[in-house]
Every structure is written in structure tokens, then in C-alpha cells.
Amino acid sequence: MAESPTLSRYEVRRIDTGRLTLNVRIGGSGPLMLFFHGITANSAVFGPLMAAFSDRFTTVAVDQRGHGHSDKPQTGYDAADYADDIASLIETLDIGRAILVGHSLGSRNAVTAAARRPELVRSVVAIDFTPFIEDEVFASLSARVNAGDQAFADTDAVAAYLANRYPNIPAPAIRVRAESGYAQAADGLRPLASPSAMAQTAEGLRADLAPAYRDVARPVLIMRGANSKLVSADALKKTHALRPDLPIVVVPGADHYVNETNAEVTIGAIRNFIDG
Amino acid sequence: MAESPTLSRYEVRRIDTGRLTLNVRIGGSGPLMLFFHGITANSAVFGPLMAAFSDRFTTVAVDQRGHGHSDKPQTGYDAADYADDIASLIETLDIGRAILVGHSLGSRNAVTAAARRPELVRSVVAIDFTPFIEDEVFASLSARVNAGDQAFADTDAVAAYLANRYPNIPAPAIRVRAESGYAQAADGLRPLASPSAMAQTAEGLRADLAPAYRDVARPVLIMRGANSKLVSADALKKTHALRPDLPIVVVPGADHYVNETNAEVTIGAIRNFIDG
Numbered sequence: 001m002a003e004s005p006t007l008s009r010y011e012v013r014r015i016d017t018g019r020l021t022l023n024v025r026i027g028g029s030g031p032l033m034l035f036f037h038g039i040t041a042n043s044a045v046f047g048p049l050m051a052a053f054s055d056r057f058t059t060v061a062v063d064q065r066g067h068g069h070s071d072k073p074q075t076g077y078d079a080a081d082y083a084d085d086i087a088s089l090i091e092t093l094d095i096g097r098a099i100l101v102g103h104s105l106g107s108r109n110a111v112t113a114a115a116r117r118p119e120l121v122r123s124v125v126a127i128d129f130t131p132f133i134e135d136e137v138f139a140s141l142s143a144r145v146n147a148g149d150q151a152f153a154d155t156d157a158v159a160a161y162l163a164n165r166y167p168n169i170p171a172p173a174i175r176v177r178a179e180s181g182y183a184q185a186a187d188g189l190r191p192l193a194s195p196s197a198m199a200q201t202a203e204g205l206r207a208d209l210a211p212a213y214r215d216v217a218r219p220v221l222i223m224r225g226a227n228s229k230l231v232s233a234d235a236l237k238k239t240h241a242l243r244p245d246l247p248i249v250v251v252p253g254a255d256h257y258v259n260e261t262n263a264e265v266t267i268g269a270i271r272n273f274i275d276g
Numbered sequence: 277m278a279e280s281p282t283l284s285r286y287e288v289r290r291i292d293t294g295r296l297t298l299n300v301r302i303g304g305s306g307p308l309m310l311f312f313h314g315i316t317a318n319s320a321v322f323g324p325l326m327a328a329f330s331d332r333f334t335t336v337a338v339d340q341r342g343h344g345h346s347d348k349p350q351t352g353y354d355a356a357d358y359a360d361d362i363a364s365l366i367e368t369l370d371i372g373r374a375i376l377v378g379h380s381l382g383s384r385n386a387v388t389a390a391a392r393r394p395e396l397v398r399s400v401v402a403i404d405f406t407p408f409i410e411d412e413v414f415a416s417l418s419a420r421v422n423a424g425d426q427a428f429a430d431t432d433a434v435a436a437y438l439a440n441r442y443p444n445i446p447a448p449a450i451r452v453r454a455e456s457g458y459a460q461a462a463d464g465l466r467p468l469a470s471p472s473a474m475a476q477t478a479e480g481l482r483a484d485l486a487p488a489y490r491d492v493a494r495p496v497l498i499m500r501g502a503n504s505k506l507v508s509a510d511a512l513k514k515t516h517a518l519r520p521d522l523p524i525v526v527v528p529g530a531d532h533y534v535n536e537t538n539a540e541v542t543i544g545a546i547r548n549f550i551d552g
Contacts, residue, residue, distance in 0.1 A: 123552045219548035221523060240526070245544030247497060247523030247552075250516070268521030272495035273552040276399045276523075 010050060010061075014069075017088035023069035024089075025061045028054025031122075032090065032098035035061040036106025038257075039141075039201050040148055040193045042068035044180030045173070048263040049101065049270070058095060062086075064106065066197025068181070077200035079207055083112035090120045099274060101125040103259055104230065105201060108209060111220060115212040123219040125270050128256050130222065130231050131209040132238040137230060142202040149195040151188035158182050158189055166257055168227075173260040213243055220246050221273040223266070225254030247273065286326060286337075290345075293364035299345035300365075301337045304330025307398075308366065308374040311337040312382025314533075315417075315477055316424055316469045318344035320456030321449070324539040325377065325546070334371060338362075340382065342473025344457070353476035355483055359388035366396045375550060377401040379535055380506065381477060384485060387496060391488040399495040401546050404532050406498065406507050407485040408514040413506060418478040425471040427464035434458050434465055442533055444503075449536040489519055496522050497549040499542070501530030523549065 010027040025043045027050055035046040043061035050059040063070040065085055066077060086109060090098050099122050102110035107129035114121040144165065152158045159171075159178040166174065182189040191198075213220075222239065224231045240248065249269040254262040286303040301319045303326055311322040319337035326335040339346040341361055342353060362385060366374050375398050378386035383405035390397040420441065428434045435447075435454040442450065458465040489496075498515065500507045516524065525545040530538040 219552045221552060241528065244528050245525065245541050245548055247525050247545065247549060249521065249523050252517065252520050265521050269523065272521055273523060273549070276495045276497060276549040276552050 009054075010047075010059075015089065015092060017085065017092045019085060019088045020065060020071040020073070022065075022071070022085065022089060023063040025050070026059070028057050028059045030057045032093060032095055033057035033059050034086070034089070034098045034100050035059070036064055036086070036100065036102040036109055037061070037067065038104030038106060039145055039205070040067070040181070040191065040198055041103075041177065042181050042192065044176050045103075045260060046101075047176060049259060049267060052267040053270070057099070058093075060089075060093070062089065064109065066201060067193045069192065072194040072197055074196070075200065077197055078204045079108060079112045079209070079212070080116070082109035083116050086110065086113035087117040087120055097122040099123050099125070101127070101270065102129075103127040104129045104256065105205065108205060111209070111216055112212045114218045114220070115216040118217050121218045123221070123274065124216070125221045125223065125273060127223045127258050127266070128225055128228050128231050130224070130235050130239040131213050131242065132235040133231060134235070135206075137232070138202070138206050141205070141230065142199070145198050145202045146195070148191055148193075148198070151185065151190050152182065153188055155179060155182070155189065166260075168255045169257050169260045210242060213239060219273075221269065222246050222248045223258055223269060224248070224250050225256055225258045225261070226250050226252050227254060228256045228258075230256045285330075286323075286335075291365065291368055293361065293368045295361060295364045296341060296347040296349065298341075298347070298361065298365060299339040301326070302334070304333050304335045306333045308369060308371055309333035309335050310362070310365070310374045310376050311335070312340055312362070312376065312378040312385055313337070313343065314380030314382060315421055315481070316343070316457070316467065316474055317379075317453065318457050318468065320452050321379075321536060322377075323452060325535060325543060328543040329546070333375070334369075336365075336369070338365065340385065342477060343469045345468065348470040348473050350472070351476065353473055354480045355384060355388045355485070355488070356392070358385035359392050362386065362389035363393040363396055373398040375399050375401070377403070377546065378405075379403040380405045380532065381481065384481060387485070387492055388488050390494045390496070391492040394493050397494045399497070399550065400492070401497045401499065401549060403499045403534050403542070404501055404504050404507050406500070406511050406515040407489050407518065408511040409507060410511070411482075413508070414478070414482050417481070417506065418475070421474050421478045422471070424467055424469075424474070427461065427466050428458065429464055431455060431458070431465065442536075444531045445533050445536045486518060489515060495549075497545065498522050498524045499534055499545060500524070500526050501532055501534045501537070502526050502528050503530060504532045504534075506532045
């Protein structure tokens with residue numbers, strides 16, 4: 001099955017940042033808006049958001065290290081590793097400061113990049129990842145991530161697996177994940193995301209993110225799915241107490257995968273934030 | 277007692293918009309940022325916010341109709357009357373679209389103006405006034421507003437009265453209200469705000485604001501004091517359900533008078549919104 005029309009409007013490019021080679025989807029023109037996916041996903045999940053903003057921005061969705069068709073070093077999957085990839089990409093693209101839109105792992109990475117290199121960042125949309133996520137939530141996430149390391153007979157089998165793993169993501173978005181995130185191996189279709197990199201990344205997510213949120217000097221829009229199993233109401237409350245000046249959008253009916261389950265509200269919230 | 281240094285940095289100007297003459301405090305340079313006070317107050321309450329933004333914006337705090345030294349027509353104190361004053365002021369100033377910062381009555385007026393004349397507005401900071409405020413809250417507000425129509429021996433007596441009415445507003449901000457909002461009459465100091473205009477304005481606040489929030493096509497930052505007695509948690513929840521795409525900042529420890537009780541967080545939240 002062909003990729004969805006949403007994806008084919010974007011050019012795929014490989015960019016050597018000096019640190020590593022990143023695979024990106026790039027579209028539009030204007031100031032820079034970068035998109036960073038969650039763990040085990042890839043740049044393809046941002047098709048609807050790229051479509052919404054490509055009339056005003058150079059939109060670049062990134063396969064982060066260890067994921068998709070980007071480099072997959074043996075080690076180096078902590079917050080600083082990912083964040084410095086973002087900084088090096090902005091410097092390599094060299095068209096000015098970027099708005100960073102990140103989901104989950106990508107949210108953690110984007111806020112960390114803004115805290116480390118504020119001069120490269122205009123603002124951050126931080127979707128469903130905050131400090132103060134509970135240990136048992138991380139344990140459950142690691143288990144799900146590690147269970148993804150398996151072979152599938154075909155893309156339909158992948159889609160069936162993903163639909164079960166992400167019950168609220170609509171079928172077209174599941175299809176995008178199935179078609180973009182797997183490649184033929186000797187024993188069938190296997191995830192492009194490196195199993196070892198995913199295990200290290202999941203561990204790295206446990207590091208305390210409170211210092212980055214405390215220190216970040218660029219605007220951050222905190223978004224949470226009202227039904228998220230990753231960011232609890234309590235984690236959001238503690239994050240709000242840490243930084244009461246940061247705006248919050250809680251998306252009704254959304255689970256963790258806010259930009260895939262509720263693309264329209266996500267796009268509206270980003271617009272209201274960047275046009276404020 | 278002299279006015280505080282914060283106020284003296286701004287020029288007082290009278291502007292005939294064609295609809296009426298508005299008294300304003302104006303400072304800074306750059307794009308337009310307008311400030312609209314709550315019922316019975318006046319432009320002086322925005323000294324700290326004007327100071328924070330005058331390096332980047334032409335800051336204009338307005339005595340709204342019926343208040344301060346602006347015109348006080350016999351009738352015409354509904355949302356549309358106030359909102360069209362805002363539109364006429366932006367047109368008269370003629371330096372482009374404005375960011376509107378409004379508290380309470382001013383918040384209602386700013387959102388209404390943005391809904392009626394979106395081409396004149398960049399965005400709105402809507403402080404502690406939402407749709408779905410309960411009838412008994414409005415009844416209590418009307419009683420407090422009408423009780424303000426009295427004569428005071430001197431400014432200290434005014435300050436004592438205001439400190440009792442607004443127990444969480446710090447003494448310097450109480451002093452600003454006392455010094456800016458009263459004038460000598462035959463029987464003592466009386467409010468500049470017209471008692472008849474205040475009564476009509478309080479009644480007008482009861483009109484359903486949900487259509488304006490539903491329709492407004494410019495970004496609105498919804499701010500609420502965590503301890504506000506005007507905007508209940510339930511009113512905020514219903515407003516969020518109406519417009520889940522609008523960012524929210526709830527200010528810890530603040531009551532209704534968010535920008536006076538918690539100026540620093542208010543300024544930070546506005547920065548994060550307009551720099552997003």
C-alpha cells in the first residue's frame with residue numbers, strides 16, 4: 001500500500017549535522033518549526049501537523065537518533081544526547097531560531113534543548129511529557145517498548161499489533177506508523193527503531209526533568225491528554241507548581257498520543273500559542 | 277502623597293476616538309499593547325505591567341468609559357459598548373494590531389472586542405473573567421460595587437476601605453488605587469467611577485459571554501487566580517470544555533486581582549504567551 005497523500009508532499013532528506021546523520025521530512029517555507037516524535041515512532045507521525053503549518057514555516061520532522069532511518073549509535077541515548085542533536089540540527093539548517101514541537105520522548109528532548117541552548121530556540125510545544133512521572137509509569141513504558149522487538153508477517157500484521165498497542169489512535173494514523181516504521185528482515189518485518197537504543201532510551205527517560213523545566217528561559221506550552229496514562233494529573237500539578245507561568249492545554253478525550261488522536265485541537269493549541 | 281515612581285514614567289493623554297474621549301496612560305514604543313482594568317478601577321493599576329513591557333511595546337492603559345477621567349455617558353455600559361470603544365481606540369492610535377490585556381471587566385471587554393473586530397487584535401490576555409460565572413457571584417459583585425459609592429475624609433481613609441475590600445492586594449497597589457481613583461467633592465473624596473455607570477456595568481457583566489469565547493478567532497490566554505471568588509473552578513472547567521484549544525494559566529495563591537496580587541507571575545505568563 002502506498003504512503004498516505006499527507007506524507008508524499010514532503011521531501012525526505014539526510015542531514016549530516018557533524019554529530020550524526022539525521023533522516024528528516026521537510027516541507028514548507030519560512031521560519032523553522034521542528035517536530036520530534038515519541039519513543040519507537042518516527043518523523044512520519046507528524047504529517048497532519050506539518051500540513052497545517054507548512055504555509056508559514058519550514059517544517060522539519062526528524063527521525064531522532066536510534067529511530068527511523070537516522071544513525072543508531074551503540075550508546076548515547078540520554079536527554080543531553082538527544083538535545084544536542086536538536087541544537088546541531090538547528091545550527092546546520094542555519095535559518096534562525098526554531099519552534100520545537102515534541103511528543104513524549106520528543107517533548108523531553110525539546111525542553112532539554114531549549115534549556116541547554118536557549119539562543120537556538122524560539123519556543124517549545126511540549127506534548128504529554130513532564131517532570132514527576134511516576135516510577136511505575138516508566139516501568140510499564142519500558143515493558144511496552146521492549147515488547148515491540150518482534151517480526152511481523154506483513155504490514156497488516158504490524159498495523160494489527162499497533163492498533164492493539166495504541167487503541168485510541170485512528171486507523172489512518174496507525175497505517176502511517178505501520179508503513180513508515182518497519183523494514184524487511186530475514187524473518188519478516190522488524191522495527192526500524194533499534195531495540196537496544198529503545199531500551200537505553202526508555203531507561204534515560206527516568207532521569208529527573210525538573211531542573212530543565214525550572215531553568216528553561218524560553219516559552220513552553222505544556223500539553224497533556226486528559227486521559228493520558230503517561231502524564232498523571234498529579235505529575236501535571238507538580239509541574240504547574242514548579243513553573244506556574246507556563247501555559248497549559250489539557251486535551252479532552254485524548255490519551256498520551258495527543259497529536260495523533262486529536263490533531264485538530266493540537267493544531268489549534270499550537271496556533272494559539274505561537275500567535276499569542 | 278505623591279504618586280508612586282512606577283506611574284510617573286507614563287504620560288497621561290486624552291484621546292478622542294470619535295465615539296468618546298478616553299483618558300489613558302501611555303509609555304514605551306513598538307507594537308501596541310493595551311490594558312483594560314476591572315470594574316470601579318482605572319488605568320493606574322497597570323503600572324507594574326506597563327513597566328515590564330514598555331521596552332518592547334507601546335503600552336497604553338485605558339480609563340474605560342464611566343471610569344477614571346474618561347467620558348461617562350448616562351447609558352451604554354454593555355459589552356458591545358466597551359468593546360467598540362477598544363476598537364475605536366486601536367483605529368485612532370493607528371499603529372497596527374494590538375495585544376489586549378484585560379482584568380475582569382477589562383477581560384470581558386477585550387475578548388468581546390477580539391470577537392467583534394479580529395482584524396484589530398493580535399491576541400488577548402484574559403485575566404480572571406470567563407463565561408459561566410454563577411448568578412450568586414454576580415449578585416455579590418453588584419453589592420460590593422454599589423457599596424463603593426461613599427465619601428471619604430482623606431486618602432488614608434480610602435486606602436483603609438480598599439485594603440478591607442481587597443485584603444490580598446499589597447499595600448503599594450492599594451495606595452495606587454486610593455490615589456488614582458478618587459476626587460474631592462463637597463462632602464469629601466468620592467470615586468471617579470460614576471456610581472450609575474458602575475451599577476449598569478455590573479448588570480451588563482451578567483450577559484452570556486459564551487458566544488464571544490466560542491467565536492473569537494484570535495489567541496486568548498485564559499488566566500485565573502487559584503483562589504478567585506469570581507471565576508470558580510467550575511466556570512473555568514466549562515470554559516475549557518467550550519474552547520479546549522485555549523491555553524490556561526492558573527496563578528497559585530492569587531485571588532481575583534491576579535495582576536495586582538501576583539504581578540511577577542502575571543508578567544511571566546504574558547511573556548510566555550506572546551513570545552510563544
